[in-house]
Amino acid sequence: MDARTAQETPETAIQAVLDDWLDAFHQGDVERIMTHYTADVRSFDAVTALQFRGREDYAAHWKACMDFCSGEPVGEFDQVEIECDGDLAFAHMLMRCGMVGEDGRENSGWMRYTVCMRRDGNAWRIAHEHVSTPFDMNTSAVLFDLTP
């Protein structure tokens, strides 16, 4: 048993999935991002539609988002909390999300990110996720400027 195996717990395995997801996002690698979802994933994404169902539909949405945000993706997790029992887990965190444009200026904001995961053999995959930015009750404006 090497050091890595000795230290691996469900929580560290899930953190590794989140880290790889974030790294793939930085690389703009939608194919690698999609390996972290179950085939029947149900996503409540921050933009466009109430929901996306299935890896194929969700991949098409990811590609559309990456095309829309033509700059270099930037992302950062904060206050990640993970809970798991048996073959189920959930994690919730804040996520700074945006891009650096061709002029070198960063356009990003803090969002909320929830993932609900299912273990399939040795792999933890995202069966459901929910991403959003809150809005102001009085003005209905999206609150892009909130910070942790």
Added chain:
Amino acid sequence: MDARTAQETPETAIQAVLDDWLDAFHQGDVERIMTHYTADVRSFDAVTALQFRGREDYAAHWKACMDFCSGEPVGEFDQVEIECDGDLAFAHMLMRCGMVGEDGRENSGWMRYTVCMRRDGNAWRIAHEHVSTPFDMNTSAVLFDLTP
């Protein structure tokens, strides 16, 4: 063993929590709503702030929302999906949410609702929830008019 006990599974127990939460919401009964959260609940609500931590802070936010929406609350769940294993569960659904004003007109829209639950003894309680409405990438307007 009576018929109810014989039929109770984690899924039916969780559905009963969601049903009671929704009934309490219809009654505007914040105290009863709050019984369904853990003391350390972390909420990503649809409005106002990135997050709320702890039952006390979240109750204050619920009361502020109920005061803001002075009409009769209306709510409806659709496409509820529940998964559980051991002492952990998650559920995700669409939720029509709004109010009927004093003029009798309903002002509501479809949102997304995710709950992450933990079993404490016999009680399933919400340790994390995420509520939101998506926005339009091009205009940044909140999409209040989407339907399932």
